[in-house]
Amino acid sequence: MLEISCQGRGLYDISREVDDWVNKAGIHTGVLTLFVQHTSCSLLVQENADPAVQHDMERFLSKLVPDGDPMFRHSSEGPDDMSAHVRSALTHVSLNVPVSQGRMGLGVWQGVYLYEHRTHHMRRRVSLHLIGE
Amino acid sequence: MLEISCQGRGLYDISREVDDWVNKAGIHTGVLTLFVQHTSCSLLVQENADPAVQHDMERFLSKLVPDGDPMFRHSSEGPDDMSAHVRSALTHVSLNVPVSQGRMGLGVWQGVYLYEHRTHHMRRRVSLHLIGE
């Protein structure tokens, strides 16, 4: 289990923490499953070279799923409450990444991100499970 | 394999059926894979406390992917035919959930849903596969 402290909305690169966990698990080849135990943040594999990609992704989602949209009834935790649930549904609560040589077999430009959709500080839990040998 | 009888469009909570299946499988710790054998319904992990969340999710998707949009050519089964395929693409045909102590390791507010995108009665098949010990 990873615990991630998020300072508001945005993409948090967790690739290093995940690779450290994989390395300690002592499994050389297999499949890693990541799962967020929340419905207002999510997982995303994205380009890790140009920070503008994260900026653009956020602009796109902010426009697609406006905070406080009057069509939403569920707003008990604020205008970013229901939009966060929708953003989570459009991205990923679970993710699988192949593992080889004791680390994630990502492409050259890929990073694994926790995407926090709430606008204020949150502590998030990502469960990890590795099957292999 | 689970068989789910859906009475039209909407989110069907299958968490209990899935946990029953996991419990009978006799595996304590591992990873569960769910897979829908259809392209007009999908899987979603969502908030299970406030029914308004399901209502809002549906309103969002109905607006984002209008039934009978004139840009769609594929309409042989009605105005909800192609929109159902798009909704399926934007959500999830497969899903992984870690299993511990013989049940899904969901967060406190998470439920596993079959999201039916067709507007009339459908019987749906969800295949389950559990790897662990």
Add this chain to the structure above:
Amino acid sequence: MLEISCQGRGLYDISREVDDWVNKAGIHTGVLTLFVQHTSCSLLVQENADPAVQHDMERFLSKLVPDGDPMFRHSSEGPDDMSAHVRSALTHVSLNVPVSQGRMGLGVWQGVYLYEHRTHHMRRRVSLHLIGE
């Protein structure tokens, strides 16, 4: 590892190549994990009977995520650069499919597609991992 040669944007049916790989792996029952090592193409399970479905999916995504949208900063590789990353985020970088009797346990109308989001020729890598017996 599969290598796919894509001639521009669109859905490429890789079901046969994947089933051939599964067949050679000599595993009868299990779970197959597919993972694309890129952030501007993705994986999709979709209807494989009517080619209009692929046409309509593409029209929907082209409208939802316009190439060259002025709100995007990241455009170093052209107007289809950032839109490809967003399309990838809205679809799937990883996918799981149950395997039984030595092949993917797809529904009758399901195919597995590599969705190329860039508009020009690309070579893509899909890593495959099969766990079972």
